[in-house]
Amino acid sequence: MSESSGAMVAVSDLRKTYRRRRGQEDVTAVDGVSFSVRPGGITGLLGPNGAGKTTTIKSICGLVRPDSGSIRIRGTDALANRQLALASISAVLEGNRNLYWRLTARENLVYFAGNRGVRPAVSLPKANELLERLGLIDKADEQVNNLSRGMQQKLAIAVTLLADTEVVLLDEPTLGLDVEAGSEVRGILKEVAASGRTVIISTHDMPVVQDLCERVVIVNRGRVIADDRVSSLMGLFTTLAYRAQLSGPLSSVAEAALRQHYASLVLTDDRSELTVTLQVGEDLYGLVDSLRALEVPLAGLDRVAVDFEQVFRELVRNGSTTAPARPAKEAGNVFVV
Amino acid sequence: MSSWYSVARVNWSKQLIELRRYLPDTISMLVTFYAIFLLLFLGIRVVGDPASMDENIRYVIISNAFWMLLLIAFLNMAGELANEAMRGTLEQIYMSPVPAWRIVLARAVSTLLQTLVMVIVIIVLGMLTSGQWLSFSLPGALLLAIPTLASVLGLGLMAAGMALVYKQIGSFLQIAQFGLMALAFTPLTAFPLLEYLPAVKGLDLIRQLMMGDTSLAMIQGSEWLSVTLNAIAYFAAGLLVFRLFERHALRGGLLGKY
Numbered sequence: 001m002s003e004s005s006g007a008m009v010a011v012s013d014l015r016k017t018y019r020r021r022r023g024q025e026d027v028t029a030v031d032g033v034s035f036s037v038r039p040g041g042i043t044g045l046l047g048p049n050g051a052g053k054t055t056t057i058k059s060i061c062g063l064v065r066p067d068s069g070s071i072r073i074r075g076t077d078a079l080a081n082r083q084l085a086l087a088s089i090s091a092v093l094e095g096n097r098n099l100y101w102r103l104t105a106r107e108n109l110v111y112f113a114g115n116r117g118v119r120p121a122v123s124l125p126k127a128n129e130l131l132e133r134l135g136l137i138d139k140a141d142e143q144v145n146n147l148s149r150g151m152q153q154k155l156a157i158a159v160t161l162l163a164d165t166e167v168v169l170l171d172e173p174t175l176g177l178d179v180e181a182g183s184e185v186r187g188i189l190k191e192v193a194a195s196g197r198t199v200i201i202s203t204h205d206m207p208v209v210q211d212l213c214e215r216v217v218i219v220n221r222g223r224v225i226a227d228d229r230v231s232s233l234m235g236l237f238t239t240l241a242y243r244a245q246l247s248g249p250l251s252s253v254a255e256a257a258l259r260q261h262y263a264s265l266v267l268t269d270d271r272s273e274l275t276v277t278l279q280v281g282e283d284l285y286g287l288v289d290s291l292r293a294l295e296v297p298l299a300g301l302d303r304v305a306v307d308f309e310q311v312f313r314e315l316v317r318n319g320s321t322t323a324p325a326r327p328a329k330e331a332g333n334v335f336v337v
Numbered sequence: 338m339s340s341w342y343s344v345a346r347v348n349w350s351k352q353l354i355e356l357r358r359y360l361p362d363t364i365s366m367l368v369t370f371y372a373i374f375l376l377l378f379l380g381i382r383v384v385g386d387p388a389s390m391d392e393n394i395r396y397v398i399i400s401n402a403f404w405m406l407l408l409i410a411f412l413n414m415a416g417e418l419a420n421e422a423m424r425g426t427l428e429q430i431y432m433s434p435v436p437a438w439r440i441v442l443a444r445a446v447s448t449l450l451q452t453l454v455m456v457i458v459i460i461v462l463g464m465l466t467s468g469q470w471l472s473f474s475l476p477g478a479l480l481l482a483i484p485t486l487a488s489v490l491g492l493g494l495m496a497a498g499m500a501l502v503y504k505q506i507g508s509f510l511q512i513a514q515f516g517l518m519a520l521a522f523t524p525l526t527a528f529p530l531l532e533y534l535p536a537v538k539g540l541d542l543i544r545q546l547m548m549g550d551t552s553l554a555m556i557q558g559s560e561w562l563s564v565t566l567n568a569i570a571y572f573a574a575g576l577l578v579f580r581l582f583e584r585h586a587l588r589g590g591l592l593g594k595y
Contacts, residue, residue: 018589062431062432065584083436084434086432086434093425098425098429099426100424100426101424102358102359103354103355107350110347110350111348112433115430115435116340116433117340117344117434118343119343120347120350
């Protein structure tokens with residue numbers, strides 16, 4: 001990307017190798033990662049386990065010093081001016097240990113704000129306001145170890161919001177949360193992004209990515225393999241696959257006839273649903289005509305939707321968006337089984 | 338300046354809250370130090386020289402109480418950082434735009450000030466138990482305690498740096514307690530070269546002051562200079578060592594590991 005000037009976060013050619021003790025191999029965690037994040041919106045930083053995501057995140061947060069490369073936050077060189085850059089970023093790291101368990105929710109908020117140089121007289125009213133907004137005011141004087149996992153996560157997010165930084169980074173924000181708490185956290189993150197802050201999330205939860213992120217940066221084996229809008233990546237892997245629901249089982253004769261035209265046909269075990277991926281030159285009318293001619297008892301027909309999890313898996317498997325193994329639109333089905 | 342105030346204020350509050358919420362720990366610390374005093378007191382009564390018994394008991398009352406302060410000055414920062422690493426909050430501390438050493442130092446100073454109350458209790462209990470009374474020149478003792486404890490805070494910063502990298506340094510810290518005991522109890526008159534070690538000269542002056550052997554006005558300029566330079570040297574060395582370990586921890590990505 002060439003928009004690194006004016007970017008809120010710009011990472012350039014980041015490299016990090018962890019030196020191991022004698023007899024153990026060094027581990028290259030990040031091998032030339034570059035990307036930039038524009039102000040505002042939610043960007044996903046994704047990758048399989050061991051891809052280099054955590055090292056990248058921790059480098060941005062000033063918790064790991066890279067071997068080479070540069071990180072700029074709001075134009076500030078984060079490696080040369082770590083403390084100054086940290087004034088613009090706050091983060092919720094993975095796990096539920098971002099808080100002091102023996103302090104209450106309100107005490108945690110005031111404490112972390114104070115460590116960022118905000119006086120309690122200033123932070124306390126804001127803390128109360130945040131607790132109210134996030135539905136935690138009833139638990140304000142409860143010690144954190146008595147709060148549920150979802151409440152702890154909301155409180156950890158509140159700590160970052162009270163820091164009032166331009167960039168908010170969240171590592172696995174919905175991990176371990178039940179459906180309701182996960183949904184609440186997603187709602188909060190949308191609000192945060194709507195307020196104009198730049199949110200970067202790292203997650204394995206692909207529905208969260210699909211729901212929240214406008215853009216994703218995918219890293220694998222220490223390198224960026226995709227950096228694009230979610231909609232563009234989804235479009236790249238869109239297929240012309242259709243699923244037909246039948247009101248009775250498909251006969252063997254009809255199946256054989258269909259297979260002559262549609263080699264990609266996949267039938268469920270109970271023969272009540274079939275999936276066909278159209279190739280270049282084929283269209284949906286032709287498929288409907290064939291089904292009618294064979295007197296297939298059609299109950300419904302819909303297009304197979306591609307979800308981001310499939311896109312992610314395919315990108316990681318193929319290595320890059322710049323050189324996909326098969327151009328999806330031409331080759332037809334990539335995902336449907 | 339504002340960040341110094343905010344950091345000091347919230348860390349004072351945090352330490353005070355935890356002191357209250359971990360009250361059994363606080364009380365057991367008080368009991369332990371009183372028990373140590375009792376052992377030393379009985380030892381002097383049983384095998385000590387009767388001619389210098391009163392003086393020795395007063396010496397022990399003061400040294401034991403200040404040993405408690407030296408331990409806190411030395412152990413607090415390393416202990417706090419190791420605990421933070423174990424609890425997972427260390428990385429949050431390191432994401433603050435305020436340098437981490439300032440945060441842990443603010444905690445250590447807060448704890449020291451809060452422990453002063455316990456130290457006074459230990460001294461009073463020691464006096465009541467032994468029937469020996471000290472001339473309590475609290476302002477003078479506190480004035481000398483500042484550089485005395487600053488030098489040990491320097492050692493504490495070194496230990497805290499080690500804790501950042503090695504985390505489980507509990508055994509080392511336990512052994513180091515005996516070294517601090519030596520610093521607190523060894524008389525400077527017997528080993529004059531100990532003046533160059535942290536806290537020894539300062540404690541010697543505090544003892545003289547509290548035992549009525551000298552007054553604040555009688556302390557010579559050269560003695561103040563020695564105590565002050567000692568404090569500056571050890572504190573600066575401590576900060577330097579802490580920053581070196583910190584750099585190593587950041588390069589190795591060790592902050593989040595325990």
